Amino acid sequence: MSGSSRKVAYVAHCLANQNAKVSEFAKCPGVFSPLTDRLRAHGYEIQQLPCPEMSFLGVARWWQSREQYDTPGYRRHCRALARTVVDTVSLHIEHGYDIVIVGLDGSPSSGVRLTSTKTSWGGRPEGAVAGGSDRIAGMGVWMTELKEEFESRGLSFPRATGIAMDAQNFDLAVAMTELDEFLTVQENG
Secondary structure, eight states: OOOTTOOEEEEEHHHHHHGGGGGGGGGSSSSOHHHHHHHHHEEEEEEEEEOOOHHHOSOOOOOOOHHHOOOOHHHHHHHHHHHHHHHHHHHHTTOEOOOEEEEEETOTTSSSSEEETTOOOOSSSSTTTTTTTTEEEEHHHHHHHHHHHHHTTTTOEEEEEETTTTSTOHHHHHHHHHHHHHHHHHHHH
């Protein structure tokens, strides 16, 4: 950590609480500690973003693709959550904090660089646990609404990255190296 810069990372709910994930997708029984340990080592305070999927559909929900979440009702729900989050982030900005967002890449909601797609599902998605959706470039519905709320207030969307821990080829060492590089840019920038 350089200097006395104050830093806060807003982290996807399911990275700070794996128990919020759709059944069968949690990689650990709670906090994804490799992420939180890395953030703390880089001097970041940690704030947990809300989980729009859980607050919209509950804990006993099926895994869905971006297309299935991209509905007027879900977008309204995400916009309401985004207003509260941006209110809080604005306070951190006013107090001189450097802000980053860490999402779950591949998520239909919390993806930052990657989201999911699969338009042919009906009911429980076949192969969901084994990676039953395709990952495509782009943001999930929640991150899109969050970004739009920042922009509607004339604020820049904070630097953001995602960790694709649900991907079939997820490599923890590579993901943490990429996170270190992402965080170091801010420290040196």
